[in-house]
Amino acid sequence: MGAEHTHGLHLPGQSTVHRLPAHLKIVSTLAFVLLVVATPREATWPYAVHLAALMLVARTARVPAAYLATRLVVEVxxxxxxxxxxxxxxxxxxxxxxxxxxxxxxxxxxxxxxxxTLGVLAALLLAATTEPRDLLTGLTRLRLPRQLVEIMGFMVRYVEVVTGDLRRMSIALASRGFDARSPRQWPVLATCLGALFVRSYERGERVHLAMLSRGYAGSLPVLDAAPLRVGDLVVAAALPTMAAVGMGAAVLTR
Amino acid sequence: MHVPDGFLDLPTSLATAAVAASAVALSLRGARRELDDRAAPLAGLVATFVFAAQMINFPVAAGTSGHLIGGALAAVLVGPWTATLCLTVVLLVQGLLFADGGLSALGTNITLMGVVGVWTGYAVFRLALAVLPRRIGSVPLAAGIGGFASVPMAALTFAGLFMVGGTAPLDAGSLVAAMASVHTLIGVGEGVLTALVVGSVVAVRPDLVHGARRIRAASIQAAAPAPSSGHRA
Incomplete structure (x- = not known):
């Protein structure tokens, strides 16, 4: 996990996949993954169908294959x-x-x-084509509890700040000659994390006070989302439909 | 540590998703008690802290390293309800933004780390605290014991799930033995780190440690028997 990890995997773009409403993309990805999991494993060709479907999405979204390949390391x-x-x-x-x-x-x-691997690729494509902010709106539209989405929203907003805090602490340690080589250095690293907790918690309190002073009354306003369009539904259904064809054929020919 | 797609079959994944959803629904209510209306910003920042804490690599030996899972740590620091929410949000963000942990296995991962890990850690922490002397110094030790117990317990839960809905033919006995032995070792690391981190917070801001509340309340009462004799801002 390098510094890049905190930036998310979003790859800005203007493709059909990028412009698709986030909640449809989430449902589409989830349906695809569930169909992949349910696919019988006796034959190999249904998985080729699944992979082809994903490659089609990647091509439409102009997500380079190298981008996906290098990020497959999470599956090690x-x-x-x-x-x-x-x-x-x-x-x-x-x-x-x-x-x-x-x-x-x-x-x-x-x-x-x-x-x-198909699951990781599908999740990578979702993350690459969807801004974190849109993911949150999508989860709200999917009726995920408001409070949970709000907590997630704060995490998405502050992840850079908190990991930045952590990075500065480790730079400060390194500039004083600290080098973590064995469990003997654990107390120092743990103190670092303790300080990070105190800082994060206090930041949470300050953020809350700042929100109160701006009229926060327990829940954040939800921005109006665009109305559902039939065209979007058709595009979103394409990926799970292809997976369903592959999975269904695999079940029938078993 | 995250369970990927396809490790467990569909019915097991859906069943754990139902468990996770109910646990999150209960936690949303419980967290209001722990944090009142500060819940969203505070839980958000604590979730971010857990996420960052998982990024720190702790050197073990011969170039290998490990990292915290943080379920027990979060439970001791902010209370178990909030901790379940924090771990859930961390796993959601990792799954949706970083493709880490399968989306169909999200319920499984939340159940293992956010429910079993957090609540085992917290229950063992409370038990240990009840047995240990009632001093503030017992809090990090009890937290460490909770952190230690949380890891093998989550691993055994996973082994149980794998027996029910696993997709590979493995001998039940050897799977349990392998999971238990490896994760007992990992648990030792988790326990030591949890104790060290809680200890460092207790040293500077004991008022922020949820698990230290009872002991602090008792010691403040003991130090100032007459009420309103002094006021700490």
Missing amino acids: PFVVFAVVLPFVATGPRISVLGLSVSEPGLVAAWALLAKG
């Missing part, structure tokens, strides 16, 4: 799990490249990798 932990899985799983063993592995384990590992 479960890639490790998938690699280990065929060796530890139960069931009949087969020999692959001279190694004895569990056959159902191998199938499960493939399915994990395929579904996990």
Whole structure:
């Protein structure tokens, strides 16, 4: 996790995908991911259909393949799990490249990798084409509890500030010769986090007072969202429809 | 640590999503008690703190490092209801803005870290506090014990979910053994760090530590038996 992590993954653009209302994009992505998870794993071709659908979205949104590929690193932990899985799983063993592995384990590992990767790609596309602010509006329109969206809104707004605080603290530590190499340095890092908590909490109190002084009465106003257009619905339905075709065909031909 | 898409089957994912949704609904009410109408800005900033805390890499040995999960830490610092909301928001932001943790597994991740992690951590913290001497110095220690317990408990919950709706054939006994042993080690790190962070906050601003309230109230009463003898601004 570098400094870039705090900026989110948004890639500004003016494509059809970028302009689609956020709540439709969230539903579309979620439906796609659920269909991917429900796809039987016996055949490989339905996953090619899913991947093609995502690539079509990426192309329409002009999100470069390299952008997506480099950000696939978040899946490293479960890639490790998938690699280990065929060796530890139960069931009949087969020999692959001279190694004895569990056959159902191998199938499960493939399915994990395929579904996990498709899920990450779908989430990456959503994050790349949607501004954090629009995501919040979208979640409000999807009837997520108002208070939860407000908390999330504060997080989205202040994540740069708080991580900036943290960055300045670590620069201050480094400029005094601090170098975290072993658990012996944990107390210093923990004190740093303690200070960060106090600063964040106090900032929260100040923000609240500033809001009160501007007439805050317990909830934030919701900005009017654009009316729903049929064209948007059709565009948003495209991705889950393609996934449903792939998944449905896989179920029928099983 | 985040569960990706496709690890658990659809029914299990949906069931954990229902658990997560009910826990969040309850927490929204509970957090009003802990933070009154300051809930939104304060919980937002605390969530951001948890997010930032997860970014700090703590060196372990031979070039490896780990990071805090922060469920028990948040529960001790701001109370368990608010902590559940904070972890939920952190996971939502990680899932929607950073593609970290599967969107279909969001309910599972919230259940594991925001519910099991937070509430195990808080329950063990309260138990430990009841047993330890009633001194302010017991708070970080109890928080550390809570932090330690929260990790293997969440891992065992995951192992249980995997037994029910896992997508890979694994031997139940060895899965539980592997999850428990690895996460006990991770739990030691989580516990030590939770204790150190809570200790550093207790040292400078004990009034901000939710889990220290009872002890502070008791010690203030003991120090000033006559009411209104002194007023601390």
